[in-house]
Amino acid sequence: MFGKGLLQGLGITFKRMVGPNITEFYPEEKPNLPTRVRSSMGLERDKCISCNMCAMACPNSVIKLTSEKNEANKKVLKTYHMDVGRCLFCGLCTEACPTKALKVTQDFENAIFEAEDMHWDMIQRAERKRKVE
Amino acid sequence: MSIEKTEELILNMGPQHPSMHGLFRMVVHLAGETVTNIEPKLGYLHRGMEKLAESRTYSQFIPYTDRLDYLASPHNNWAYVQTVEKLMGVEIPERAEYLRIIFGELARIASHQVCIASTALDMAGWSAWSYAFRDRERICDMYEMTAGSRLTVNIMRIGGMSAEPPEEFWPALKAFLDDTPEMLEEYYGIFFGNEIAMGRLKNVGILTKEMAENLSITGPVLRASGVDYDVRKAEPYSIYDRFDFDVPVRTGCDSYDRTIIRMDEIVESIKIIKQAVRDIPGGPIMAKVPKVIKPPVGEVYHRVENPKGELGFYIVSDGTTKPSRVRIRPATFINLQMLPIVAKGWKIQDVVAIFATLDAVLGEVDK
Amino acid sequence: METLNYLLETLNNLFLIIADAIRGLFADPHSVWANLTMNVINFIIVVIIVVLAALILILLERKVAGWTSQRPGPNRLGPRGWFQTIADALKLMGKEDVTPAGADKFIFKIAPMIIFCLPMMTLAVIPYGKDMAPINIDLGILYFVAISSISTLCFLMAGWGSNNKYSLLGGMRAVAQMISYEIPLLFSLLGVVMITQSFNLGVIVEAQGTIPFIVLQPLAFVIFMIAGLAELNRAPFDLVEADQEVVAGPFTEYTGLRWGLFFLGEYGNMTAMSALAATVFLGGWQGPAILPGYVWFFMKVGVMIFMMMWVRWTFPRIRIDHLMHLAWKVLLPLSIVNILLTGLGIYIYRFVMGG
Numbered sequence: 001m002f003g004k005g006l007l008q009g010l011g012i013t014f015k016r017m018v019g020p021n022i023t024e025f026y027p028e029e030k031p032n033l034p035t036r037v038r039s040s041m042g043l044e045r046d047k048c049i050s051c052n053m054c055a056m057a058c059p060n061s062v063i064k065l066t067s068e069k070n071e072a073n074k075k076v077l078k079t080y081h082m083d084v085g086r087c088l089f090c091g092l093c094t095e096a097c098p099t100k101a102l103k104v105t106q107d108f109e110n111a112i113f114e115a116e117d118m119h120w121d122m123i124q125r126a127e128r129k130r131k132v133e
Numbered sequence: 134m135s136i137e138k139t140e141e142l143i144l145n146m147g148p149q150h151p152s153m154h155g156l157f158r159m160v161v162h163l164a165g166e167t168v169t170n171i172e173p174k175l176g177y178l179h180r181g182m183e184k185l186a187e188s189r190t191y192s193q194f195i196p197y198t199d200r201l202d203y204l205a206s207p208h209n210n211w212a213y214v215q216t217v218e219k220l221m222g223v224e225i226p227e228r229a230e231y232l233r234i235i236f237g238e239l240a241r242i243a244s245h246q247v248c249i250a251s252t253a254l255d256m257a258g259w260s261a262w263s264y265a266f267r268d269r270e271r272i273c274d275m276y277e278m279t280a281g282s283r284l285t286v287n288i289m290r291i292g293g294m295s296a297e298p299p300e301e302f303w304p305a306l307k308a309f310l311d312d313t314p315e316m317l318e319e320y321y322g323i324f325f326g327n328e329i330a331m332g333r334l335k336n337v338g339i340l341t342k343e344m345a346e347n348l349s350i351t352g353p354v355l356r357a358s359g360v361d362y363d364v365r366k367a368e369p370y371s372i373y374d375r376f377d378f379d380v381p382v383r384t385g386c387d388s389y390d391r392t393i394i395r396m397d398e399i400v401e402s403i404k405i406i407k408q409a410v411r412d413i414p415g416g417p418i419m420a421k422v423p424k425v426i427k428p429p430v431g432e433v434y435h436r437v438e439n440p441k442g443e444l445g446f447y448i449v450s451d452g453t454t455k456p457s458r459v460r461i462r463p464a465t466f467i468n469l470q471m472l473p474i475v476a477k478g479w480k481i482q483d484v485v486a487i488f489a490t491l492d493a494v495l496g497e498v499d500k
Numbered sequence: 501m502e503t504l505n506y507l508l509e510t511l512n513n514l515f516l517i518i519a520d521a522i523r524g525l526f527a528d529p530h531s532v533w534a535n536l537t538m539n540v541i542n543f544i545i546v547v548i549i550v551v552l553a554a555l556i557l558i559l560l561e562r563k564v565a566g567w568t569s570q571r572p573g574p575n576r577l578g579p580r581g582w583f584q585t586i587a588d589a590l591k592l593m594g595k596e597d598v599t600p601a602g603a604d605k606f607i608f609k610i611a612p613m614i615i616f617c618l619p620m621m622t623l624a625v626i627p628y629g630k631d632m633a634p635i636n637i638d639l640g641i642l643y644f645v646a647i648s649s650i651s652t653l654c655f656l657m658a659g660w661g662s663n664n665k666y667s668l669l670g671g672m673r674a675v676a677q678m679i680s681y682e683i684p685l686l687f688s689l690l691g692v693v694m695i696t697q698s699f700n701l702g703v704i705v706e707a708q709g710t711i712p713f714i715v716l717q718p719l720a721f722v723i724f725m726i727a728g729l730a731e732l733n734r735a736p737f738d739l740v741e742a743d744q745e746v747v748a749g750p751f752t753e754y755t756g757l758r759w760g761l762f763f764l765g766e767y768g769n770m771t772a773m774s775a776l777a778a779t780v781f782l783g784g785w786q787g788p789a790i791l792p793g794y795v796w797f798f799m800k801v802g803v804m805i806f807m808m809m810w811v812r813w814t815f816p817r818i819r820i821d822h823l824m825h826l827a828w829k830v831l832l833p834l835s836i837v838n839i840l841l842t843g844l845g846i847y848i849y850r851f852v853m854g855g
Contacts, residue, residue, distance in 0.1 A: 005326040006815065012322045013260055013814040017567040022267065036296070038281035059193035090196035090287050095295065104281060144665050151747060166669070166820065256816035257735055263569035323814070329736055330816045481669070482739070482819050 038091045039108040042129070043080055043122040047101035050075040057096035062087045077123075084110075085118040141169065144481075148177050154251060154488070155495030159472075166480045171473045175466075178499040186459035191217055191426045192291060194459070199285035201461065202497040205244035205440045207236045210289040215370060216435040216446040217291050220428045225420045229293035230372045231413040235306075236276075236288060238402040238409075243272045244440035244492075245395040252392050252489040253324045256333055261324040268316050271309050278302050291426055293419035306410065313403055317396060325393055334389035338475045338487035341386055350468050352442030353398060354491060357391040359384040364438040375412075376405050388483075391490040398440075427454055439464045441492055463497040511792040515632055542634035546624045553771040554764040555585045557805065561767075564809045595756035600663050603753065607661035612754065612761035615654040619768025621647045626775045627702045629785045629793040640701035641693065644776055645686055648731065651769065652678040655733075655740065658750035658762070670749020673820060674740040678731055680827035685727040687835035688720040691842040692780050705784035712783040719838045721781050723831055725807075728773045730827070732766065735812040739820055774804035 024031060033039065050067035065080045094102050112118065142163040148156045156177035162170040182201065186194050198213045199206040211233060218225065246265045253261035273283040279298040280288040288295055324330050340350075345358040355362060363380040365373045381397035383390040430452045436445035442464025449458040468491055476484045510517070519538060523529040526537075559574065559582060566573030575581040599608060625640045627633040637643050652675055659671015693699060695716065696707040714721050730737040741749040751762055778784060778800035785793035818826070 002328065005322075005328050005331070008322045009324075009327050009814045010810065012319060013568045013810065016260070016264075016570055017564070017810075019570065021567075021572050022570045023572055034278045034281075034299070034301075036279070036281040036299070037277055057193070059189050059196060088196045088285075089282070090199075090285075091281055091295075092193065092196065092287075142665060142669075144669075166673075253816065257738065258816035259565065259813055260568050261816075263571075267570065324816070327816065329818050332822050333816060333819055480820060482817075 033106045033108065035106070036104065037106050037108075038089050038094075038104045040105045040110055041082065041094065041122070042103055042105040043126055044101045044103070045077060045080075045123055045126060047099045048077045048080070049099055049101075050077050051098065053096045053098065054093035054102055057092045059090065059092065060086045060088060063093060080122040082120045082122060083118065084120050085115070139164070154493050155498075157493065157495055157498075159484075159488075161481065161484065163481065168476055168479055168481065168484055171476055171484065173469060173472060175469075176499055178495045180500065182500045183459055183461060186456055188455060190454045191428070191456065194456075195290065196285070196287045199287055200496055201463070201500065202244075202439060202441065202444070202465075202494050203284055204247050204494055205240040206284065206286050207233075207240045207288055208437060208439045208444065210287065211237055211371075212435065212437040212439075212444050212446050214289045214291050215437065216433055216448050217426070217428060219435050220431060220433045220448060220450060221291075221422075221426070223292055223420055223422055225293050226417050227372075227414050228416040229418045229420070231409050232294050232298070232418065233289060233371060234373070234376075235406055235409050235413075236279075236286075238406050239272050239275065241402045241440045242399050243269050245399050246272075248395055248440075248489075248492040249320060249324070249392065251492075252486070253330070255485050255489040256330060258324055258327075258330065261320065264319055264323065271305070275302060275305055275309070278305070290419065292422035293417070297418055303410075306406075310403060310407060310410075313399070317399065320396065325396070331389060333482070333486055334392060334490075335385075335387055337388045337479060337483050338490070339386050340391075340471055340475050344471070344474065348467075348470050348474075350442070350471060352439065352464055352468065353394050354391055354442070354468055354471070356380065356382050357394045358386045364436055364443055368436070370435070370437060376408050378405050388486055388490045395492075425454055427452065436462070441465050441494065441497070442468055444497075461500055463500065465491070465493045466498045469493055469498060508789060508792070512629065512789075514792070515629065515794075539635075542624070543620075546620055546634055550619045550623060550768045550771070551764070554767040555589070557767040557770065558588060558763070559585045560805075561809055564806070565813050568810075568813045589760065592757050592760040597756050597758070598753075600753050602663040604661040604663070607657045608753075609758075611654045611657040611661065611750075612758045612765070614657075615651055615765035616761045616768070618647060618651055618654075619765065619772045622772040623768075623775060625701060626772075626779055627705055627784060628797055631702070632785075632794065633702055636702060637700070639699045641689055641699045641704075641776075641780070644701075644772075645682070645689070648769065648772065649678070649682055651731075651765075654765075655750050658754070662750065662753040664753055666747050666752050667750045670740050670752075674733065674750065676820070677733070677737065677740065677823060680824060681727045681730040681831075684723050684827060684831035684835045685731060687832070687839060688723040688727065689780060690835075691717045691720045691838050694839070694842050694846060701779055701784075705779055705786065708783045708786060712781065712786075714781045717781070717838070717842065719834065719841075721777075723835050723838070724777060724781070726826075727831060728777065729808065729811070730823070732769055732773055732808075734766075734770070734808060736815040736818045737823060738812075739817060739823065770805060770808060771801065774801045774808070777804050 050065060052065065055061070055063040055065060062083050063081070064083075066078045067075045068078050070076045091104060094104050097103075142165075144161045144163055146159045146161055148158045158174040158177065160172040160174065161168055162172075180200075182197055185197060189197070195210055195213065198209040201209045246269045250262040250265035250269075253265070276286050276288070277283050278301055279296060280286040340354070340358050342359045345355050345360060350358075351362070351364075359382060361380060361382045364370070366380055378401045381394055381401060383394050383397075428450045430450060432447070432449040434445060434447040436443050438444075443462070444464050445462035447458075447460040447462065448456050451457040472484075472488060472491065476487050479487070519541075520529075522541070523534050523538065526534040528534065562584070563573035563581070573581060574584040577583040577587055599605060622644050624634045625637050625643060627636075633640075655674035655678070656671050659667045659669075659674065662668075692704060692713050695713070696704050698704065698707075729735075733740045739749075741751060751759055754762060775797075778797060782800045782804075784800075785797040787793070787796035
């Protein structure tokens with residue numbers, strides 16, 4: 001009969017109306033993201049050997065690092081900047097790192113107010129994170 | 134005494150419009166409510182990808198290919214990566230091939246869900262849209278577990294895959310596959326079986342077989358006009374020749390068939406994924422490729438079956454680490470030609486419906 | 501037991517008791533001044549009902565929309581979100597008042613005001629309880645349909661006065677749609693009028709003492725609901741304000757409180773149409789004596805409104821030529837057949853009962 005599809009549609013909607021909700025109530029409950037989520041990057045200064053592989057792997061020249069030689073003639077990291085405004089969050093830099101010093105972290109609340117905050121000083125961020133923990 | 138004169142109304146359905154599937158502009162010439170001519174004006178999302186490719190190395194370009202057809206990004210990765218592998222003559226391990234098929238078919242399901250949702254939304258079927266997107270979240274969760282990103286996944290590398298799926302992936306995939314019959318029933322009940330939707334879509338926007346072949350249309354739009362052509366069967370790439378699946382073909386040539394054929398394709402994709410999960414071998418996921426990729430001098434063209442049509446990459450290499458020219462053959466840009474021809478004589482509401490069934494993603498049209 | 505009965509009687513006649521008390525304040529309870537005062541008070545009550553209905557319905561619509569998509573709807577302001585309308589109203593009042601440059605200023609500004617007055621005029625003739633219609637008109641149904649058809653003119657004024665092609669398209673669609681659906685709307689009510697031999701809404705409600713008219717006239721009820729939805733421009737017949745084709749139709753150029761008035765007018769009209777359906781087909785204020793009459797009335801109106809919202813969030817939108825086809829080729833013949841069958845039924849009934 002004409003209208004069978006209409007009544008079926010009404011039935012489906014009614015079933016969903018009286019059923020449970022699937023909303024996640026952010027910001028009261030923060031989601032638990034999987035470990036591989038590329039929401040942000042974090043640097044462990046001690047593991048970095050300043051090989052510059054991350055800067056070479058990046059498609060958009062986001063990473064700039066400088067290093068100096070210490071007494072034992074080994075490279076030590078001095079500064080490490082990422083210009084996140086140009087970053088694609090593709091993860092090629094974290095894959096290229098041979099010592100796993102640069103890793104993805106699950107901080108997704110990265111919103112800022114000023115444009116200058118898009119230049120991340122990774123060493124400072126690591127210090128701040130360690131102090132918070 | 135006045136002389137009455139009727140004028141054509143020129144309506145600009147501009148880049149900011151609640152239903153234009155991206156930044157698309159159409160100048161519609163109307164006589165009353167009937168369309169006499171449509172002029173599509175493109176280019177609002179042009180980002181210069183083909184030019185960008187000339188200053189990036191082969192591996193650095195992979196994240197950019199994600200952004201072409203952002204609703205089915207593994208396929209874009211797959212097309213590009215297979216083109217470079219064809220140029221270099223690299224054989225990739227079996228497990229990587231099976232994983233590529235699984236992720237590719239999951240992307241096909243996700244893209245078709247978005248198409249069904251957008252078609253319903255363009256006709257004010259708000260509930261159908263929310264149900265399709267709720268189910269797509271599960272596929273996005275599976276991508277998040279493996280690759281780290283929900284939309285632009287960057288999951289394939291030259292020589293294999295970027296990462297092995299974690300342990301939680303396989304139970305989640307199985308749970309998803311078990312829920313699909315119910316999911317498709319729901320879509321049918323709320324949208325396709327609805328008499329109002331059928332009245333909106335049936336016999337609207339006829340694209341005959343000859344017209345489709347002359348305009349070199351590919352993808353589900355072509356298969357809804359009765360032409361049995363699918364790159365996966367015509368020129369099998371990867372290991373598609375080992376799988377047992379049908380290519381759905383419908384002969385209605387109207388908008389209803391163009392939309393419901395995507396439901397048929399979801400059913401076929403589920404068959405392929407189940408076979409892949411059953412047959413996947415162990416082993417490495419990355420072949421032995423050099424760190425710095427320098428293909429030999431030459432040019433190659435390779436094409437895959439995107440959910441929207443045939444996506445092709447043509448690469449000219451001059452022996453250095455950066456390509457000399459990359460040309461992308463977009464599926465939707467060439468399919469979009471049919472819009473002015475098919476929509477003549479229909480009403481504005483039909484134009485919106487026809488455009489929705491084309492499933493245009495502006496990232497691919499404008500590159 | 502007797503106190504319970506007494507309590508229920510008082511609650512049922514609460515407003516009549518208050519009205520008598522106010523009349524008693526005057527020297528002559530039926531003088532011109534007493535009547536005038538009662539009319540002003542009735543008017544204020546109707547305005548309060550319309551505004552309250554509109555405010556509650558805005559939020560209820562968003563909540564029902566959320567429930568169909570497994571979401572809770574607005575839930576931040578107030579207990580479970582029920583104060584959201586206050587925030588919406590404040591936001592709308594704070595917006596900039598823009599009149600387009602080439603617009604016809606008088607028509608542009610008048611259209612929302614008129615459309616907000618219409619529900620107030622139509623809701624004044626509906627009996628909310630026994631003898632509780634604010635204005636008791638003998639031609640109640642005819643007055644109701646006549647006043648609610650003025651909204652066609654308002655949409656045309658809004659569409660033309662905005663100097664915008666989208667608005668013009670929306671306005672033209674509105675005129676075509678609303679004129680076509682007036683006729684099945686009126687014809688479906690004629691069956692009820694034939695049975696009760698009166699246009700007065702109070703008489704119609706009391707004639708349903710034994711059996712509500714939805715049982716005697718099911719076809720008329722269905723036609724009335726479909727035509728009513730089309731008159732109100734609600735889905736699946738909302739081509740006038742179709743978001744996806746003509747960006748908000750006649751309402752494209754309206755901002756701030758002007759748009760708010762259109763919105764409130766739509767919800768007021770929805771309440772009025774549901775109230776008419778509840779009065780004519782569902783038995784109005786009648787119901788088992790556990791609750792006062794007006795509570796039953798508002799519950800019935802609530803059920804009708806819920807059904808309208810349920811239909812809106814489920815069905816896609818219909819195309820304009822299917823719309824015209826439905827009105828002229830399907831609903832009109834069906835409503836005429838309904839009148840024929842009602843007439844035959846009355847004749848046979850009189851023959852069997854009287855002879």
